[in-house]
Amino acid sequence: MSTHTAKPLAGRVAVVTGASSGIGEATAEKLAGLGARVVVLARRAERLADLVARIEQRGGSAVAIAADVTDPAAVRAAADRVAAELGGADLLFNNAGVMLPAPVEELATAQWQQQIDLNVSGLMNVIGAFTPQLVAAAAERGVADLVNTSSIAALNIFPTFAVYSATKAYVTHLSRHLRAELGAKQVRVSAIEPGIVGTELQSHVTDRGALDWLAGAKDAMEWLTPEDVAETVGFLAALPPRVNLQQVTIMPTGQAS
Template sequence: MNQATQLSGRVAVITGASSGIGLSTARLLAARGAKVAVLARRKDALDRLVAEIEQAGGTAMALAVDVTDQASIDAAAAAVLAAWGPANLVFNNAGLMLPGAIEENKLEEWSRQIDINVDGVMRIIHAFVPQLKQAAEQGVTVDLINTSSIAGQYIYPYFAVYSATKAYVSHLTRHMRVELGQKNIRVSMIEPGIVATELQSHVTHQGVLDWLADAARNIEFLQPEDVAEVVGFLAAQPPRVNLMQVVVMPTKQAN
């Protein structure tokens, strides 16, 4: 199948779509024929993305959503359903990384990461799994793809809370695949290594900043487009194929 029509007929929802991996994935899925609903807090950035996609001949809608607010997510889910029918490809991608030493006792930062990386993931699942189930009952290919991290597998100083949230996402995905696979809903997770995104701009801990600077001198970081290609690959598999876990690493990153 021609890449330009590879995902024709798919109704895709992408969270964290205003930058980084989410933005790149929206561009890629739209270029391959999917209708793309882009969700994030920054409506101005989403509007620019939609304009870009439409200018290139794609179909997209911008929905301002805060993944810490179930009502805003539910409103977005209703908007997708009303415009295009049930979503059949959900990329559950919004996330926050605020590394720091546990002894600093930054409870607010811990809570923010948990609220977005764990509870936010669950809120999207709550809003969109009914649509995924409806789409599967209609006989179309259906995907729920969660963004985890290699940090969910390995131990990194100062990343305890972030890593724990990503370990949650990874283990949740394994369990959900067992349940939802029986309903013809594929469930996958992507566990990237270091990706050049704005997540790193949120880092303030000096030890982490030094580590990132050293890594940048020795490793060519992944680009958001690299991870977007993986999302496109997962979604384009035959319905019988579910790649549950994909680890994507920079070639020179050991762990």
């Protein structure tokens, strides 16, 4: 087997946000295993250090940058560091996010704002900082990837999840527009739309009704794992440059909608 076949992402530089746990952590490990040099970005420096150590123990290459994606200056500084140290990113997995469902009548305005700040504004901060690197890399190498984490909630209706679902609908629709804008420059844009994945996301939920719904869902079906989503991101990035999967919906087999 050739090295290229074994390591289809060799020579590529991947930035993963929300990398300290869950889907981001698993995807960073997967992309490193496929040969990419991975930059792991999140707020929790200690978790990132552990992740980098694990990747390096397996023969991979990783760099940790502790930053909050809701801080535009911190994200720009991270992008500058990636450019200076690694020559810029050609794969961005824009994954940081939070889910805080509650009935709208509870007026949980702080939770509304937290979801908008991270899932929308944080997403845009990262896109703004790294898109020039993706465009430059695509011009030089013929391909670059922007993969945004959306949700099945972008498409389907989940009572009490209105604000979260609206932020994810933003992610999916934005991704479609960016694909049209950047595809001509050989930057592929994809939205990943998972159903229920077992991650830390559920541990942030405070609403009793939503917690009961999640508990019932866990009893009723086997949830996706972060590794399932990571496999999909690796698959997208390894496709021939002419191929762009615009939206990928990944559902637990037992989840009806």
